[in-house]
Amino acid sequence: MDIFLFAAGLIVGGLAAWFIFRLIQKEKLSVFSEKSRFLEDALSQEQRKTAEKDTQLLDLQAKYSAAVADLRNMQEQLARQKSELEEVQKRFSVEFENLANRILEEKTKTFTEQNRTQLENLLNPLSEKIREFRDQVEKAYGTEREQRFHLGKEIERLVQMNQQLSDEARSLTRALKGDTKAQGNWGEVILEKLLENSGLTRNREYTVQERMADEEGSTLIPDVIVRYPGGRNVVIDSKVSLVAYEKFVAAEEEESRQQAIKEHLDSVRKHILELSRKDYQSLYQLNSLDFVMMFMPVEPGYHLALQQDPELWQYAYQKRVLLMSPTNLLAALKLIESMWRIEYQNRNAQEIARQSSDLLDKFNGFLEDLKDIGKKIDDAHHAWEESMKKLSTGKGSLLNRALKIQQLGARPKKEIPREIAGFSIPENDENEPNN
Structure with a gap:
């Protein structure tokens, strides 16, 4: 048991x-x-x-x-x-x-x-x-x-x-981080640096901070206006989305990273809408192309936004905004x-x-x-x-008469030049003696 x-x-x-x-x-x-x-x-x-x-x-x-x-x-x-x-x-x-x-x-x-x-x-x-x-x-x-x-x-x-x-x-x-004004200034500095290295000349092929007025009289100051051959222009405006991207880089938890990505995409979309509403293309004195360029100076932030939302570029294009990173902007x-x-x-x-x-x-x-x-x-x-013909030819020409006078015994101070005398034509009926 x-x-x-x-x-x-x-x-x-x-x-x-x-x-x-x-x-x-x-x-x-x-x-x-x-x-x-x-x-x-x-x-x-x-x-x-x-x-x-x-x-x-x-x-x-x-x-x-x-x-x-x-x-x-x-x-x-x-x-x-x-x-x-x-x-x-x-x-x-x-x-x-x-x-x-x-x-x-x-x-x-x-x-x-x-x-x-x-x-x-x-x-x-x-x-x-x-x-x-x-x-x-x-x-x-x-x-x-x-x-x-x-x-x-x-x-x-x-x-x-x-x-x-x-x-x-x-x-x-x-x-x-946290200083919006400083971020904007930094983005404009990066944009100007790219323009200087592109070979374009300021105030000839592009202008910076040029004041313009819309139909209602409001003042608009685009960051940069780049001129094309033929008289057309394109506006480039710098928009910095940095805070949320910094959170994404620093995040250690996946939840924090996803939240930071969402905030980063929201920031980029907000900048797209703001730039689209300015409607630079409608300024009659600008003669602009049908789109404006939105410059994102943080290259990794640009790629992160497009990776997380592949439709973002098309969304911006529908708003007549082209998203540009430092690499493709410099190429353009x-x-x-x-x-x-x-x-x-x-x-x-x-x-x-x-x-x-x-x-x-x-x-x-x-x-x-x-x-x-x-x-x-x-x-x-x-x-x-x-x-010379009038002088030397014909009956009673001046040259023949002068030579005849000289033959009769006149003694001029200067002889008639030989080359001139050679043109004379003898007048037989006048020079021969009568029989």
């Missing part, structure tokens, strides 16, 4: 131990599954970040390739213009030299010093203009080549600047700077073409003057021949 009870107790105890062991293993498995899901979520988030960075890099590479192609086309255009100008110069030089030699050889043996001086006065401005155009083309070509050389380094500086701005944002977070500004550089090069090319046309007009006028000079030389030579 005792053995039976002992065996029964042993079986019951074994079953109890087995159930307890199963419960412990199930709890451990649940904890392990939770950790596994957490790690998978973290891995997925990092993969999304990497994909977004890759997309941004591909976008920058595409813009860089387009800019290089534009610069290469401009280089080829300038090279063709330079070659054409040199060819025109050579052709004009040869034609002018041939024309001048032909005129000089056919019309006269020598020019007086006065004629040489007048010719130099006509030719020197022409030569100077040709040298000026050659120097201008070479200067434009050298500038374009130097700008193309530095374009690759500008892309590297863009990446470095993005990292620097991110570091500065983290270091200033605590100092700016660089693109605008490239557009302006091409615009200025086109203007220079147009000015070269205009002045070349003026030069050709003056050169054609100069050729007409040379033709007039040749015609006048011909007219003078013809008049001289006619005068």
Whole structure:
């Protein structure tokens, strides 16, 4: 009986131990599954970040390739213009030299010093203009080549600047926390720094804090107005969402992190609505594009908002607001700077073409003057021949009479020059004696 009870107790105890062991293993498995899901979520988030960075890099590479192609086309255009100008110069030089030699050889043996001086006065401005155009083309070509050389380094500086701005944002977070005015000023400083590094010139391609009035007379002061070639403009307004993002970074509990994310998204949406309601696009004196740019100087905060709400960018776009981080804003500004550089090069090319046309007009006028000079030389030579004929030919010509008087014994103080006397035509009926 005792053995039976002992065996029964042993079986019951074994079953109890087995159930307890199963419960412990199930709890451990649940904890392990939770950790596994957490790690998978973290891995997925990092993969999304990497994909977004890759997309941004591909976008920058595409813009860089387009800019290089534009610069290469401009280089080829300038090279063709330079070659054409040199060819025109050579052709004009040869034609002018041939024309001048032909005129000089056919019309006269020598020019007086006065004629040489007048010719130099006509030719020197022409030569100077040709040298000026050659120097201008070479200067434009050298500038374009130097700008193309530095374009690759500008892309590297863009990446470095993005990292620097991110570091500065983290270091200033605590100092700016809770001070809205200081946050706004800091955002404007970062915006101006990006503009300075973009290559655009203040008060030429962009203005800062320019006062404007709407239809009701209210004063509006956008942070920055960037000008496009062609007369259109775009407003850039800096909006800092820093406090909630700092909470997110500092939070250790998941609940606190989610609350901070919600506050951060609410802050960004609030800034979007505020900027949309200002309606800068309706200002008649601004001639703005159909959207404004909202600059978010905290790059990680920008990416956090878009990661947590993928529809946020579309929401802002529907409000005619473009969300811009330091990276993509600098890329956009660089693109605008490239557009302006091409615009200025086109203007220079147009000015070269205009002045070349003026030069050709003056050169054609100069050729007409040379033709007039040749015609006048011909007219003078013809008049001289006619005068010599009147002097030396025909019955009773002055030269024949003078020679006859000299033959009769007159002794003038100066003899008639031989080259003049050679033009006389004897008058047989008057010179022969009567039989």
